[in-house]
Amino acid sequence: MGLVLEASAELSPEERRVLERKLKKERKKEEKKRLREAGIAATQTAKGQTLPAKPSAAVLALEYLQGWARKQESWRFQKTRQTWLLLNMYDEDKVPDEHFSTLLDYLEGLKGSARELTVQKAEALMRELDEADTEARDAQLGKMERLRQVLQLLS
Secondary structure (H helix, E strand, C coil): HHHHHHHHHCCHHHHHHHHHHHHHHHHHHHHHHHHHCCCCCEEEECCCEEEEEECHHHHHHHHHHHEEEEEEEECCCCCCHHHHHHHCCCEEEEECCHHHHHHHHHCCCCCCHHHHHHHHHHHHHHHHHHHEEEEEEEEHHHHHHHHHHHHHCCC
């Protein structure tokens, strides 16, 4: 760094500003890399401040579901959370088994087109899995069981 400062004394003011910007960018890049390696995700604001990353959609959707289950006064319907749950409910990695029974209770209250679409999609997925070869079907046993439960509940 000392060498860079000595060299910058010979530079014009404009060249010095360009060099300083490059160095600042490199420092930010290094900081991001260090945070990433430490396992800390971060986002930047418009002013360049680093903030902790927002919770993932999965975390927010599961918190939404838990709030509904506890009948919290602060709970309110959120279409984006419901949509995420409906799109990912058959994936055991995204909606763990301990949350799936709560999700089934939540699905009982589905009304209108959300209910109809969920049934239609579940039936289509079930047909798709029925037509798949045995090996593919065996790999999807958990998904098939969840599909059966949803279809039994909503049909």
